[in-house]
Ligand code: UDP
């Protein structure tokens with residue numbers, strides 16, 4: 675019998691956690707009764723430096739209920755790092771993991787299908803959203819645009835798959851060989867290369883609480899994802915520069931021809947526009963290059979991705 679760890683990143687999730695723990699425990703019971711997982715399987719709740727009572731709820735649940743394990747991160751390290759912390763810890767103590775958000779927007783009913791697919795020999799099972807009716811129009815369109823841009827820039831991701839995913843410990847081990855500080859999991863897992871499959875589900879509303887991804891964080895997440903997986907933006911600004919050079923050659927030809935034809939040139943307005951335009955393009959391009967230089971700087975420091983301050987496992991149970 676294989677040991678499963680369900681990994682849940684939690685950032686200020688006090689409203690939803692009690693329900694989440696109860697529902698996931700229900701899933702664990704069913705899997706256990708169907709003899710699809712081993713008795714010592716568990717739910718690993720990773721507290722990503724929450725400022726509310728999330729950790730207290732986790733500790734309490736750990737003492738009262740059978741399945742709950744906990745990992746406490748010192749600071750808010752971000753969704754992806756919280757997942758990585760969970761995966762890194764779980765890899766050595768279980769045979770396979772499932773990552774799922776704390777708000778249960780992803781359908782826990784397909785977890786059993788995922789487990790079945792693991793038993794059929796898959797190392798990775800992607801949870802893919804069939805439709806996003808419950809997401810706002812804005813979130814839906816921006817998300818679709820994001821996947822399109824990602825694919826255009828050459829970063830292979832699975833459409834409509836976020837971080838609801840089953841991974842065998844072998845897959846996790848390969849994943850952890852990717853050493854970058856700024857890891858964008860859904861772009862990296864497609865490179866692992868082991869046998870994989872998909873399950874489909876409908877995305878639901880948050881059970882409780884509010885999103886931890888306001889627009890600003892969402893945009894920064896998308897930009898981090900793009901720049902960590904692709905250097906194509908650098909190539910694109912080079913092409914843009916080339917295009918502008920060609921345009922200016924054409925403009926020069928036009929000026930010379932009109933000079934020889936003795937036409938008058940009243941050009942200060944167009945001159946200003948072109949100066950501003952070119953200044954803008956240059957600043958923007960330097961900014962994009964700067965982003966990559968900044969990233970290189972951060973990567974070369976090789977700082978740890980997160981700091982674990984407390985672990986709740988079998989040994990720490992009080993009953
Ligand atoms: N999360 C986290 N650290 C953060 C932000 C979010 O661990 O800095 C967790 C959060 O608790 C949740 C998951 O990441 O379990 C996804 O966040 P959320 O559901 O708010 O995002 P949305 O579904 O709205 O995109």
Ligand code: MG
Nearest residue numbers: 775777779880
């Ligand atoms: Mg959510």
